[in-house]
Amino acid sequence: MSSSLVLSGSELAGFADQIRARRTINFFEPDPVPRELVTNAVELARWAPNHRVTEPWLFHLLGTRLIGKVIDLAVELALREKGEEAAAARRQRMEQVPGWLVVSCRVSQDALLDREDYAATCCAVQNLMLYLWQAGVGVKWTTGPVTRDPRLLESLGLAPDQYRCVGLFWYGYPRIVPQQKRKDLSQVLVETD
Secondary structure, eight states, X not given: OOGGGOOOHHHHHHHHHHHHHOOBOOOBOSOOOOHHHHHHHHHHHTTSOOTTOOOOEEEEEOOHHHHHHHHHHHHHHHHHHHOHHHHHHHHHHHTTOOEEEEXXXXXXXXXXXXXXHHHXXXXXXXXXXXXXXXXXXXXXXXXXXXXXXXXXXXXXXXOTTTEEEEXXXXXXXXXXXXXXXXXXXXHHOOOOO
């Protein structure tokens, strides 16, 4: 293996620390994230493992008009399912999010390809989130009701029978970084011979 690909022990430890430190961020500072930083993250996201190199993903960087439409849709769904108080709280929370991205994935009639493409898109999302985290930007990946409503895809100009929403991503500089724990390695690693 090329020595240029191998990290030193301290570099590798630093990389591992960044992976362990990444968190889902629920509360953001109001400061906008530079667009170039987000486009750099998308550029790196597309280098995710992708078995047949189908590159099935689309990254939709939302502007003010579309953010407003998504908020209205989410509030409508919250009103229908949880009532006025929940809908008002949803609007207030969503209006405070500084950055919005939707990630979609092509749908395939081939069940195996569809599964592989969805998995590849999720890997691309992880690349994106790790890059942004390294730059001090947190992300919340949500798959709430608004992501399952076909009107979200339609607002992006996509046919719901040809694309699926992998998630709605809020991003910004973290106001609060939560603590996190994981199961012990012995609970998730199974060695076989």
